[in-house]
Amino acid sequence: MLSELKPGQTGRILRVAGEERLQHRLYDLGLLPQTEVTMVRKAPLGDPVELSLRGYSLSLRLSHAKQIQLEERLL
Amino acid sequence: MIIGLAGNQNCGKTTLFNGLTGASARIGNFPGVTVEYQTGQVKGRPSVTVMDLPGVYSLTPYSQEEEVTGQALQKVDGMINVVDATNLPRNLYLTLQLTELGIPMVLALNMMDEVGDNAIDCGKLSKELHIPVIGISSRKKQGLQELMTAVCQQVESGAVTRPVVPVRRGDTYLQTARRRYEYIEWLCRECIRPVANKKTTTQRADALLLHSKGALPLCGGVLFLLFFLAFGPLAKAGQDWLEQGFWWLGEWILKMGLSAPLDSLVREGILRGVGSVLSFLPSIFLLFFGLSLLEDSGYLARMTFLADKPMQTIGLSGRAVVPCLTGFGCTVGAVSAAKTMPSQRDKWLTVLFLPFVSCSAKLPVYTVVTQGVFPRFGFLVILLLYLSGILWGVLNTAFSHEFLMRGKSESFVMELPAYRMPDGRYCLRYALLRCGEFIKKAFTVIFLASLLIWGFQHLTLTGSFTFSFDQSILMRWGQAVAPFFEPLGFGNAQTAAALLAGLGAKEAVVSTLSVLTSNISALFTPLSAFSFLNFVLLYMPCMASFAAVRRELGTTSAVLAFLYQTGFAWLVSFGIYQIGIRVI
Numbered sequence: 001m002l003s004e005l006k007p008g009q010t011g012r013i014l015r016v017a018g019e020e021r022l023q024h025r026l027y028d029l030g031l032l033p034q035t036e037v038t039m040v041r042k043a044p045l046g047d048p049v050e051l052s053l054r055g056y057s058l059s060l061r062l063s064h065a066k067q068i069q070l071e072e073r074l075l
Numbered sequence: 076m077i078i079g080l081a082g083n084q085n086c087g088k089t090t091l092f093n094g095l096t097g098a099s100a101r102i103g104n105f106p107g108v109t110v111e112y113q114t115g116q117v118k119g120r121p122s123v124t125v126m127d128l129p130g131v132y133s134l135t136p137y138s139q140e141e142e143v144t145g146q147a148l149q150k151v152d153g154m155i156n157v158v159d160a161t162n163l164p165r166n167l168y169l170t171l172q173l174t175e176l177g178i179p180m181v182l183a184l185n186m187m188d189e190v191g192d193n194a195i196d197c198g199k200l201s202k203e204l205h206i207p208v209i210g211i212s213s214r215k216k217q218g219l220q221e222l223m224t225a226v227c228q229q230v231e232s233g234a235v236t237r238p239v240v241p242v243r244r245g246d247t248y249l250q251t252a253r254r255r256y257e258y259i260e261w262l263c264r265e266c267i268r269p270v271a272n273k274k275t276t277t278q279r280a281d282a283l284l285l286h287s288k289g290a291l292p293l294c295g296g297v298l299f300l301l302f303f304l305a306f307g308p309l310a311k312a313g314q315d316w317l318e319q320g321f322w323w324l325g326e327w328i329l330k331m332g333l334s335a336p337l338d339s340l341v342r343e344g345i346l347r348g349v350g351s352v353l354s355f356l357p358s359i360f361l362l363f364f365g366l367s368l369l370e371d372s373g374y375l376a377r378m379t380f381l382a383d384k385p386m387q388t389i390g391l392s393g394r395a396v397v398p399c400l401t402g403f404g405c406t407v408g409a410v411s412a413a414k415t416m417p418s419q420r421d422k423w424l425t426v427l428f429l430p431f432v433s434c435s436a437k438l439p440v441y442t443v444v445t446q447g448v449f450p451r452f453g454f455l456v457i458l459l460l461y462l463s464g465i466l467w468g469v470l471n472t473a474f475s476h477e478f479l480m481r482g483k484s485e486s487f488v489m490e491l492p493a494y495r496m497p498d499g500r501y502c503l504r505y506a507l508l509r510c511g512e513f514i515k516k517a518f519t520v521i522f523l524a525s526l527l528i529w530g531f532q533h534l535t536l537t538g539s540f541t542f543s544f545d546q547s548i549l550m551r552w553g554q555a556v557a558p559f560f561e562p563l564g565f566g567n568a569q570t571a572a573a574l575l576a577g578l579g580a581k582e583a584v585v586s587t588l589s590v591l592t593s594n595i596s597a598l599f600t601p602l603s604a605f606s607f608l609n610f611v612l613l614y615m616p617c618m619a620s621f622a623a624v625r626r627e628l629g630t631t632s633a634v635l636a637f638l639y640q641t642g643f644a645w646l647v648s649f650g651i652y653q654i655g656i657r658v659i
Contacts, residue, residue: 027252028133044290045384054164057491
């Protein structure tokens with residue numbers, strides 16, 4: 001899961017789970033299967049997390065990051 | 076001709092809107108279903124109206140902002156799609172969706188000054204997207220004329236925009252999104268010349284400013300600085316200076332030799348009422364100036380990032396930080412700031428939280444009463460009041476979250492923008508704009524409230540004029556309400572009258588008390604003073620905030636909220652006083 005990445009690690013998205021509305025939202029933001037995502041950091045209190053993808057940074061709540069499954073092998 | 080401004084959040088639409096319409100343009104607020112959008116006339120083109128739409132990432136309705144934008148776009152004759160040139164790949168996704176609407180459109184590449192003129196091949200971009208592409212800088216007001224000419228031309232020539240990546244029948248949402256992003260990747264490779272990565276400064280700054288251990292103390296420090304700026308010696312000096320000015324004005328009016336009732340109306344009614352509010356102008360100015368510096372630099376977005384988790388536990392989102400900070404200045408401004416909350420539920424909880432934040436108008440009440448009653452540790456009492464206000468607010472919001480409005484706060488999806496040097500002139504303009512709104516409020520709502528209070532102070536129940544306060548309606552009402560405050564420790568008519576006057580503006584509590592009694596501290600024991608201050612902190616805020624809350628939540632809810640707040644204030648003060656007299 002994306003939420004399990006450690007800061008500095010990069011993974012490739014396998015699929016996005018969760019309810020359709022959220023799923024579509026994440027697709028719109030560019031979190032598509034095969035997209036490379038880097039975990040930049042977690043907020044000091046552990047939530048939300050800052051991600052880097054497609055050349056921009058995005059902050060996402062953990063509960064949403066948990067819906068994003070990554071490929072087994074990290075990049 | 077109506078032109079809509081559409082784009083992602085934080086791409087500079089509102090700055091462009093202000094640049095196009097000018098500060099002097101008439102800005103009308105048209106309440107949408109939930110989120111409002113502004114319209115204004117374009118400077119030098121009176122027949123063209125621009126509409127500033129809420130920032131969205133996609134046209135698929137997810138939040139109410141997106142619904143409002145989608146609906147509003149059906150009414151426009153043409154649109155300007157504002158994109159952040161420093162972040163084209165993500166911004167172009169919306170552009171592709173917009174081309175599917177078929178409305179005449181122009182692409183405005185904002186912040187071109189930051190990427191450099193040669194970084195993006197506008198001609199190629201325009202050819203591929205089949206729409207005019209204009210590089211602009213809304214902050215520096217560059218390229219605005221060219222942009223307006225282009226969009227007017229598009230509308231007048233009846234240009235039809237064609238979808239660049241048409242949705243294929245039978246495609247799933249994912250397939251469409253993927254095809255759009257694949258096209259964008261290709262387009263960016265073709266049109267953007269790779270530039271030296273500006274991100275590194277931001278990354279280095281974030282390594283420090285969002286450090287896992289250092290970030291929270293640092294954020295606390297920044298907040299402290301902001302408050303020190305807005306309520307510290309500098310603001311105090313400005314306030315003293317203004318008060319001095321009003322004093323001179325009063326002296327000048329005195330010399331005009333008006334008849335006694337008229338003189339009293341002008342000096343004690345209007346000048347004192349409006350003046351006591353206007354003297355907070357330095358604080359308001361400094362607070363908004365500081366806030367816009369933080370916002371412009373990109374740090375405010377980080378603050379919402381840091382605060383999201385604690386806010387989540389009471390059902391709010393990190394974005395509520397901005398209205399809450401504004402609330403320390405003025406609840407009215409804060410309620411307007413809550414408009415940008417991502418969902419109706421978030422907006423409700425935030426607006427209901429705001430009255431618990433001690434606005435700057437409550438400070439004079441705290442100061443005057445503590446100086447009289449707690450001469451030695453007044454500062455601590457004031458600090459305690461500020462903190463307990465927040466604590467009560469948190470408990471109340473958590474309660475509403477738990478029992479009245481269950482459900483999660485709207486998803487926290489937010490872009491963390493690159494840091495940049497704040498533009499001092501822009502921040503100054505912004506702060507002055509907010510001051511202008513505040514002054515307008517002082518001369519409308521507060522003016523009327525002062526007039527009313529003065530009337531109640533000087534009219535008897537039979538309608539004749541009096542200078543003896545014992546005969547006045549306000550005092551009579553005070554006497555009538557006083558028993559209600561008896562169990563709280565301050566059941567005298569003067570205090571009750573002052574609290575009634577405070578409904579007009581909180582500062583009026585102090586001005587009324589000082590009119591009704593020569594020695595304020597004689598009215599209180601330390602315990603009853605503390606109970607009184609807690610009541611002032613918690614009971615319903617002034618008329619102006621009532622009006623603001625009513626506009627956001629509707630009449631019934633606003634009335635219910637204020638009755639609730641007053642009841643809650645009574646209970647807290649009751650608890651403090653009754654427990655206090657048994658313990659001490």
